[in-house]
Amino acid sequence: MKDLEHAKIQHCAIPKDMPKWLINRAQKVYNTQLDEPAARALALVVGTDLRGADNELCKLADYVGDAQKITEADVATMTSYLPEVTIWQAVKDIAEGRGKQALQRIHQLLMDKKSNDPFGIFGMIVRQFRLLLLTKEYLSRPPQETPLADILGVKSAQEYINQSKAFKMDDLERIYKALQDYDFKMKVGILDPEIALDMMIIGLSK
Known part of the structure; x- marks a missing residue:
């Protein structure tokens, strides 16, 4: 059967x-x-x-x-539970104000130091918010010929559409700007990468 x-x-x-x-x-x-x-x-x-x-x-x-x-x-x-999945769930936690859970997910990734490093994890978080920002912009415009999935470079855009509903455009723009600031401070050595991740998640979850 x-x-x-x-x-x-x-x-x-x-x-x-x-x-x-x-x-x-x-x-x-x-x-x-x-x-x-x-x-x-x-x-x-x-x-x-x-x-x-x-x-x-x-x-x-x-x-x-x-x-x-x-x-x-x-x-x-x-399953082959990809780091991207954990990042996705962490971003969902951030959107819903569950900073503690988001931190736990990120710290779980950091425990596997051979496969994940703070800069790599930060890069995945930045990518996630960038795609959400692109999704929000796409949905705010008149219907377009190019499918959203092609613009994002993903197989299916539905989950990005669903998750983008948790954010206002102004919020996504503010978050993306804050991420760029954290990125600069990490790269020039002002902030330790792991501390920066904690500060970022706590700040974004408020």
Whole structure:
């Protein structure tokens, strides 16, 4: 039965709301609840690859077993949980005033010093806000021929559209200017990179 469900995926159009598709798929095919943070994290990992998404759901459903609920922590454990996903979640925390949680996510990345360094993490945060600013600008203009995803250089722009709604244009411009200031102070040695990350997150979360 599940093999038939898998076969149908090949003919499906790419969903406009990938997290919602994942939640419905987990419930319908695997009788498992996928909570919203987990769905958003998994959507960032798999992009628009429906077969890859289904394979990940299968692994996650087997992993949680009788618990029948997949959380973001489960996604982090069982998938190739990219640093970009953690950055995405940290930015969401910042937007919603959860500075403590954002700090915890960033510190978790910093623990893996071989793969992540403060400058690299800072660069990913800057990129995230730059893409959100571009998204906000795109949505404020009349409809354009060039798809937003092409402008951003990503497979799907839906998650950027969703996250940009948490910010006003003025807020994004202010944040981006503040990030440039932190970048300068880090590069000239005025601020230690890790301290700068903490100060930045606390400041942006207010």
